[in-house]
Amino acid sequence: MARPSRKDEILQAALACVTEQGVDGTTIEMIRDRSGASIGSLYHHFGNKERIIAALYMSGTAQYAQMLQRGFASADSAEACVRLLVTSYIDWVVANPDWARFILHSRSRVEAGEMGDALREANREHFAQIFAALAEYRQQGLFKALPDDCFASVVIGPTQDLARNWLAGRTRSELRDCRELLAQIAWDSVRNGG
Template sequence: METATNKREDILEAALVLFAERGFDATTIPMIATKANVGAGTIYRYFVNKETLMNQLFREYVTRFLETLRSGYPDNGTCRQQFSHIFNSMVRFTLDNEHALYFIKTHNRPRVLDEESLALYQELLDFTRDFFEAGIEMGKIRRMPANALIAIVFGAFIQLHQLVREGAVEETIELLRDYEESCWDAVRAHE
């Protein structure tokens, strides 16, 4: 039989997929319950309400992604090496959590997220912003708003992975290498 922990995780996993595919507002509690194979009421044994479920889910995956980014980060590496680490973190993280980055990318604004979730997301932004700003300082990265640079790299990756999920393109090593190169050319300084 399933343990209680498993049910909580079933609910989170179902919610992740539905929120990513349909968005928070278009996803109903009964939908989540059905996908998770639990009764609607069961969801309220684990989460006080839909908003809380959303916030817990968001924090769970932002935390995990932050860990992926931070673990093994080449603090003393070159700018290019650091960029490579960030890019590979996205690849690895997405391999383990298919819908997570898209979910984070499409649900990072207020109105449903609480202060704590937003603060955590800000940590994520800060991490990459620090990288870009250091790179700008050293003349390695194009002098542009860091937020915009972040958007290019994350946005592009998420879009690519969406194509992969749809089956429109095959996710080969070469494609990923090209993509990394493309993103790098977008953000690096050209003399």
């Protein structure tokens, strides 16, 4: 396994700090101390705390997007693609609960900050890749006719809601135990004739 880059080490340190102290309570000095990086290295890689926070957010969402792309490469049906959207999300959240919690609570901050345009562009690319993977199935009429933003909300919305509650400790059910149920609900909700 490859050794993490200095940039990745800084991001992991930042995640640990924001998990323990919250975003507002985390200082660049805390991140420096936790990562062992020099101030010069922090500023070289990121520039400031807000850029570290944005990079942390975008790195986490990019991991999920990469999982999806690997999955789409072997998904061989409309149902498999929709199920993949749900199961990959759950798998990533269960494997990365602190990062997922950070992402769920930090989107508006990143969008409002200096990296907001970069986040919006990354989101556009992410959704374009999803809809490209689904395009042939949509053309075949295998999905209900839904606007793109509505389609995405119907597929992933219930899963994100349960994940948010699970991450906050407000569920009795384990998120991973609901994986197949939520995937089936997503498929049933968007398939044509469902």
